[in-house]
Amino acid sequence: FGITIPSPYTENNKHYFTFYGSGVYERMLGLANLNLFYPPDVAGYPAYHQEPEFSRHWFSSTSIISRYKLPQMLLTGKRSVGGSPNSSIGIKLDIVLWVKNSGITLDPSNPYQLVKDLLDYMLPAKVDTDRFNYFYDQVFLNGLPSSDWTYEWQNYLSTNNQTEVKIPLERLINHIMYSPEYQTF
Structure with missing residues (x-):
């Protein structure tokens, strides 16, 4: 930094x-x-x-x-x-470097596990299925297939270009920290 x-x-x-x-x-x-x-x-x-x-x-x-x-x-x-x-x-x-090195998730290339681990880490209580799907499908993947994230994460690891993985990670962190679950507990 x-x-x-x-x-x-x-x-x-x-x-x-x-x-x-x-x-x-x-x-x-x-x-x-x-x-x-x-x-x-x-x-x-x-x-x-x-x-x-x-x-x-x-x-x-x-x-x-x-x-x-x-x-x-x-x-x-x-x-x-x-x-x-x-x-x-x-x-x-540096959210990308933090996700890569923090140990919060064991496999950042798995978008489902990544979102689950970040929600578990940042929120005081587990979210229900509908709320998880909102963070996973609409916020993190932005309607794209999960294979896109896996491809982009592998691309980041091989090229060290954060561009395509930084945007969804920042969007997810913003939405988690804006959420009522984060703000009121």
């Missing part, structure tokens, strides 16, 4: 403040109005003191735009809300 990340073993303070402090806490969570140790009011974060649905109060009209911009910011590495739009957030997710 062209970003030097300090070693968490030898430079643990620098690693923490460079990567997590600036990249995650300030630029991503802060934009979603989830600043750590700075609750939105004197009563604290609403989820800890209001009933009956404790787990859903942090999702509000105040934070929805920033929350929906998070996937775009992670995939482009640029701020898309707030001051200094298009400035670097200090981190960029």
Whole structure:
């Protein structure tokens, strides 16, 4: 990615403040109005003191735009809300390389297994068959046969050209992170 990340073993303070402090806490969570140790009011974060649905109060009209911009910011590495739009957030997710090397799925060339593994990894509960088919057929494959994905993944492995595999992966990640299942749990 062209970003030097300090070693968490030898430079643990620098690693923490460079990567997590600036990249995650300030630029991503802060934009979603989830600043750590700075609750939105004197009563604290609403989820800890209001009933009956404790787990859903942090999702509000105040934070929805920033929350929906998070996937775009992670995939482009640029701020898309707030001051200094298009400035670097200090981190960029190379989704193709991550899928290839993360171990989340054992066979990225199998589109069914890839979508299943990503949904299991990113969502708190298993989705039903209709919801899975939506993510698999409409979002990821975009109506194309599954053999197209297998061919394109094999082509990527042999040529290292990400173009044809990056688009469906980014589309899937965006849709998962925009989904109600992701946003409200």
